[in-house]
Amino acid sequence: METPSYSHLTSEDYNHVYEPSEDSFLLLDALEDELLFLRNKKPLICLEIGPGSGIIVSALAKYLDYQSHGFFAVDINKYACDATLRTSKANSVNVQIINMDLLSSFKPNSIDLLVCNPPYVPTFTNNLDSVCDIPEQTKLYDEEAESVYNSSKSDKMLIKSWAGGLDGCEIINRIISNLDYILAPNGIFYLLIIKENNPERIMKTLKTMGYESHQIKDRKIRGEHLIVLKITKT
Ligand SMILES: C[S@@+](CC[C@H](N)C(=O)[O-])C[C@H]1O[C@@H](n2cnc3c(N)ncnc32)[C@H](O)[C@@H]1O
Numbered sequence: 001m002e003t004p005s006y007s008h009l010t011s012e013d014y015n016h017v018y019e020p021s022e023d024s025f026l027l028l029d030a031l032e033d034e035l036l037f038l039r040n041k042k043p044l045i046c047l048e049i050g051p052g053s054g055i056i057v058s059a060l061a062k063y064l065d066y067q068s069h070g071f072f073a074v075d076i077n078k079y080a081c082d083a084t085l086r087t088s089k090a091n092s093v094n095v096q097i098i099n100m101d102l103l104s105s106f107k108p109n110s111i112d113l114l115v116c117n118p119p120y121v122p123t124f125t126n127n128l129d130s131v132c133d134i135p136e137q138t139k140l141y142d143e144e145a146e147s148v149y150n151s152s153k154s155d156k157m158l159i160k161s162w163a164g165g166l167d168g169c170e171i172i173n174r175i176i177s178n179l180d181y182i183l184a185p186n187g188i189f190y191l192l193i194i195k196e197n198n199p200e201r202i203m204k205t206l207k208t209m210g211y212e213s214h215q216i217k218d219r220k221i222r223g224e225h226l227i228v229l230k231i232t233k234t
Contacts, residue, residue, distance in 0.1 A: 001032035004058040004091040009083055016079035018052035018161035022221045027117050027192045028059055030217040030228040034190070035063055041188065043112035044069035049102060049175065050116060051075055052161060054084030054095070060115065061093035071095045074103060077157040102174060103182055112184045116175060117192040119161055122168040168197045176205060179231075188232050190216075195225035202229070210234055 006020060018024075031038075046064065048057040051073035061071040073095055075081050081099045088095040098105070164170055172193065175182075183189060193199055203213045210233060217228040 001028065001035060001059055001063050003028060004055045004062065004087060004093075006053050006055050006087050006090070008086055008090050009053055013053075013079070013083055015155075016158055017077065017083045018080070018158070020053050020055050022219065022224075023117050023120075023192055023226050024052070024055060026217060026219050026226045027056060027115070027190065027228055030190060030230075031056070031060065031115070033217065034230070038064055038113065038188075041112075041186075043188070045072065045111050045184070046070070046113040046115075047072040047074070047103075047106075047111050048115045049074055050080070050118060050161070050171075051084040051095075051097070052077075052080050052117075054080075054087030054097075056115060056117065057084065057095050058088050058091045058093050060113070061088065061095055062091060064113075065093065072098065074098045074100050076101050076160060079157065080161070102171075103178065106182065108181050109184050109187075111182050112187050114183060114187060114189040116190070118171040118175065119164040120168040120172065120192070120194050120197055121162045121164050122196050123163040123165055164197070168194065169202075172197060172202065176202065176209075179206075179209065179211065183233065185233065188230065191229045191231060193227050193229060195227065199227055199229065206231055 046060055051057045054073065057071055057073045071094065073084050075084065078099045081097045084095060084097050193202065199215065206213045211231050212234045213229045213231045215227055216230045219226050
């Protein structure tokens with residue numbers, strides 16, 4: 001599975017949109033390993049939460065297109081929605097992109113293939129609006145996030161692309177707790193996490209909800225142990 005072209009995105013875009021990084025490429029590699037399985041499975045509705053540059057959903061649209069029904073992407077960041085649209089066009093694939101918070105407007109149990117590389121870095125909070133009301137010393141404990149205090153609204157959107165809140169799990173927990181509502185009965189979910197997110201806890205929670213989860217790929221990069229989970233209903 002070739003990485004879709006994204007050379008049309010510029011450093012100006014990356015002031016507002018998450019630039020494809022090792023985590024993005026690990027998820028792409030994991031999906032490449034799963035391609036045969038997915039082609040046999042024939043997912044009708046495929047959706048990426050948080051496409052950023054759009055390379056992952058565009059790759060899926062390119063390599064699963066001959067039998068799938070629709071490719072969707074939702075991102076809270078309007079710049080990411082625009083980047084995803086441009087990436088899908090540059091790669092001649094059709095992706096429907098919606099600017100919204102997670103899946104608030106989706107029909108229940110409609111997603112056959114769900115993919116997400118969420119904001120996973122542990123920070124004090126993922127809610128950057130409320131952060132401004134917390135006393136200085138107790139705000140984000142990740143030093144990088146100090147920049148939030150001086151940042152514009154679009155910079156905050158960029159911070160939201162990696163700031164995962166407590167244990168890096170604020171968005172991950174929100175998605176998992178809505179999985180029964182989101183996924184179609186035979187749906188599959190590929191989720192990228194890091195070791196600090198506590199994969200064992202996540203997998204235990206999923207088990208109690210009736211989902212099977214396996215670690216299908218991992219990679220250690222500087223300072224991060226990236227993991228891809230494959231999640232299916234038992
Ligand atoms: C780590 S980036 C991943 C981007 C891209 N999928 C990749 O792998 O390169 C996380 C993405 O999730 C989006 N995001 C964060 N919180 C979100 C939310 N509540 N609803 C929808 N998208 C969200 C961010 O704007 C960002 O584009």
